[in-house]
Amino acid sequence: MDYLAKQFELALLAIDRVKAEELLRQAIEKENSIECIEKLIIPALTSIGEGWENDSVALSQVYMSGRICEEIIDTVLPPADSRKIDTPLIAITTLEDYHFLGKRIIYSTLKACGIELTDYGRLDNNELVEKVISDNIKILLISILMLPSALQVKRVCKQLKEKNTRIKIIVGGAPFRFDRQLWKEVGADATGANSSEAIKIVNNMIEGLS
Numbered sequence: 001m002d003y004l005a006k007q008f009e010l011a012l013l014a015i016d017r018v019k020a021e022e023l024l025r026q027a028i029e030k031e032n033s034i035e036c037i038e039k040l041i042i043p044a045l046t047s048i049g050e051g052w053e054n055d056s057v058a059l060s061q062v063y064m065s066g067r068i069c070e071e072i073i074d075t076v077l078p079p080a081d082s083r084k085i086d087t088p089l090i091a092i093t094t095l096e097d098y099h100f101l102g103k104r105i106i107y108s109t110l111k112a113c114g115i116e117l118t119d120y121g122r123l124d125n126n127e128l129v130e131k132v133i134s135d136n137i138k139i140l141l142i143s144i145l146m147l148p149s150a151l152q153v154k155r156v157c158k159q160l161k162e163k164n165t166r167i168k169i170i171v172g173g174a175p176f177r178f179d180r181q182l183w184k185e186v187g188a189d190a191t192g193a194n195s196s197e198a199i200k201i202v203n204n205m206i207e208g209l210s
């Protein structure tokens with residue numbers, strides 16, 4: 001898997017979509033698709049991001065790597081499970097953030113486990129607060145990759161608490177992985193580092209709410 005992961009990263013840097021998809025498919029023959037996404041796509045994009053920080057990778061390569069992953073991820077993510085679990089209303093969003101890959105993975109993984117949820121796309125603070133209240137959402141997942149957006153979550157939690165909603169907020173994404181206490185500082189109820197943690201947290205919350 002390590003060899004495939006390195007080749008995958010090189011294919012992204014060479015902007016070779018065909019090769020990248022072929023490598024991901026080869027990996028899926030060995031392990032399930034979510035494991036492969038966690039082991040190939042995330043390390044490759046993290047390393048490419050680091051390359052950008054130390055000037056060894058161009059922004060165009062970061063951009064195209066993200067686009068390629070966005071395109072191929074849809075072809076390998078598991079389909080929704082038709083046996084739906086009876087769940088409270090759940091939504092997922094990014095907050096003033098155009099990094100969509102993490103959200104897409106979490107959304108599809110939860111759906112694949114039979115957990116029904118709405119994808120709000122990308123919203124700003126006020127739109128998000130209005131929407132979750134009018135939709136009567138009980139569990140809100142927020143995916144964030146930029147630190148300024150992570151700090152916006154604090155405002156969302158504060159506004160929702162001021163309006164006396166009893167909504168549960170789960171946050172995730174790079175800033176929360178780098179600083180394992182940040183979720184508490186922004187007033188969220190939980191955080192998860194990846195899709196398998198997201199499934200566990202959501203299931204626990206569903207149990208707690210029922």
Ligand code: B12
Pocket residue numbers: 038041042045046048049050053062063064065066067070096097098099100101102103105106141142143144145146147148170171172173174177191192193194195197198
């Ligand atoms: C690809 C990428 C892009 C692509 C995004 C493509 C896309 N459609 O998503 C493009 C090129 C568009 C982009 C743009 C920018 N980017 Co960018 N980008 C990245 C990069 C390299 C990888 C991100 C990624 O997709 N990872 C793969 C996904 C699958 O991982 P993930 O999101 O972390 O999700 C996993 C977990 O975190 C978790 N998770 C995620 N969400 C949730 C939610 C919940 C509830 C739970 C439980 C779990 C969970 O589960 C997921 C699966 O395991 C990162 C580097 C990095 N180290 O993250 C920089 C990075 C995030 N970008 C950064 C920056 C600065 C930018 C730009 C401002 C650059 C610029 N100057 O224009 C713009 C801003 C765009 C915007 N306003 O949002 C910075 C942010 C720095 C900071 N501290 O704020 C980073 C960290 C790079 C860096 N080191 O400087 N970027």
